[in-house]
Amino acid sequence: MELNSTTPPTLADAAQNADGEPDAASKPLVNPPRISRDSTNFKRLHRRLAREMGKAIADYGMISDGDRIMVCLSGGKDSYTLLTLLSELQRRAPVSFELIAMNLDQKQPGFPADVLPRYLDQLDVEYRIIEADTYAIVKEKVPADRVACSLCSRLRRGVIYRTAEDLGATKIALGHHRDDMVETLFLNLFHAARLKSMPPKLLTDDRRHVVIRPLAYCAEADIAKFARGMEYPIIPCNLCGTQPQAQRAKIKAMLQDWERANPGRLDTIFRATQDIRPSQLGDTSLFDFDGLEGQRDPMPEREDEAPVFEHYSSTHALFSFD
Numbered sequence: 001m002e003l004n005s006t007t008p009p010t011l012a013d014a015a016q017n018a019d020g021e022p023d024a025a026s027k028p029l030v031n032p033p034r035i036s037r038d039s040t041n042f043k044r045l046h047r048r049l050a051r052e053m054g055k056a057i058a059d060y061g062m063i064s065d066g067d068r069i070m071v072c073l074s075g076g077k078d079s080y081t082l083l084t085l086l087s088e089l090q091r092r093a094p095v096s097f098e099l100i101a102m103n104l105d106q107k108q109p110g111f112p113a114d115v116l117p118r119y120l121d122q123l124d125v126e127y128r129i130i131e132a133d134t135y136a137i138v139k140e141k142v143p144a145d146r147v148a149c150s151l152c153s154r155l156r157r158g159v160i161y162r163t164a165e166d167l168g169a170t171k172i173a174l175g176h177h178r179d180d181m182v183e184t185l186f187l188n189l190f191h192a193a194r195l196k197s198m199p200p201k202l203l204t205d206d207r208r209h210v211v212i213r214p215l216a217y218c219a220e221a222d223i224a225k226f227a228r229g230m231e232y233p234i235i236p237c238n239l240c241g242t243q244p245q246a247q248r249a250k251i252k253a254m255l256q257d258w259e260r261a262n263p264g265r266l267d268t269i270f271r272a273t274q275d276i277r278p279s280q281l282g283d284t285s286l287f288d289f290d291g292l293e294g295q296r297d298p299m300p301e302r303e304d305e306a307p308v309f310e311h312y313s314s315t316h317a318l319f320s321f322d
Contacts, residue, residue: 032221035229042229049226052217053085060201062212063171065095069212070169072160073103073127075116075235077227078175082215084230086173087125100167101127104159106134106152115233128167132159149246161209176213178270179220183251185273191247195281197273219266 035042057063071086073079083101090099101123103116113129120127134155142148164172176198185197200216203209215223227234258265278286 032225032228035225037229039229042226045222045226045229049081049215049218049222050085050088053082053214054089056200056217057089057212057214060212060216062201062214063093063095063097065097067095067097067170068168069097069099069171069173070160070164070167071099071101071173072175073101073116073120074175074237075103075233076175076237077232077234078177078180078215078220078223080230080232080234081218081223081226082173082175083123083125086214087123099125100169101125102160102163102167103127103129104134104156104163105129105131106156107131108135112235115235119233128163130159130163134159149248161204164209170210172209172211174211174213175215177215177218177220177223179252179255179266181213181216181273182255182266182269183248185269186251186255187247190251195283 035045063069069086071079071083073083083099086099090097101120105111105113117127117129132155134152137155138148138152142151160172163169181198181200185195188194188196198213200213202211204211255266281287284290
């Protein structure tokens with residue numbers, strides 16, 4: 001049984017029942033004030049995030065009966081929130097699935113290796129801490145004045161895929177949210193000349209792993225508020241996201257400016273990725289522009305109208321630039 005938007009009761013229904021330092025201009029979106037877990041606003045936020053996650057899972061068929069889902073836990077707000085919401089969903093979902101949390105200790109200097117085990121020991125969830133010194137490789141290969149994100153990401157992805165196989169995971173859950181997907185869209189648009197983003201669900205190139213992003217419908221600002229209220233033991237990344245020269249940081253700042261000026265702009269952009277019109281773009285691999293003439297219906301000539309060329313002669317002066 002696979003969860004989709006037509007499965008009764010739906011996963012969205014189950015979710016509905018759920019009870020680098022940014023600059024000053026960015027803080028209202030990603031660094032909110034603390035919110036009490038007992039407050040009405042927090043409970044409403046909690047329900048909204050659970051509902052949005054449930055809808056994304058149902059819309060994209062992310063979870064099937066019997067799945068063993070490896071949740072990648074980085075120590076950041078997004079992955080903590082993902083694990084919390086999936087754990088809650090597991091208890092009331094219409095299908096049965098397992099969760100196993102996985103953290104990759106990349107051996108960054110100063111990484112507090114005790115934080116995640118101590119946090120996870122308090123939860124009723126299986127977990128693994130995987131040690132792999134990708135930090136040393138990144139520092140060796142990437143000059144100090146260059147951004148390390150690309151290589152770090154590839155190395156991390158390789159470890160994650162191997163670990164998923166070792167643990168018998170059928171799905172790999174990542175904590176990317178709506179804002180991440182919009183940022184990736186603009187990164188590819190500006191720097192790679194591609195209309196490409198992060199899909200909510202992905203089959204890897206080797207066709208061996210299914211990656212899901214259950215927070216695809218969730219706004220980063222909401223996740224940040226939720227994480228503040230939950231008081232997660234956040235572990236900052238000292239390699240990629242905190243590098244001010246990173247292109248993603250520049251894209252994020254631009255998009256947050258747009259969102260402040262026009263609230264709802266990010267959601268509109270994200271929804272545009274769900275409504276693609278190949279005939280209105282220019283990719284010949286997606287649409288047969290050359291064959292359009294063969295698809296055209298003949299235009300019957302109406303008896304009460306003059307032929308089009310006669311009509312043209314009487315209106316030509318209106319469109320003449322001579």
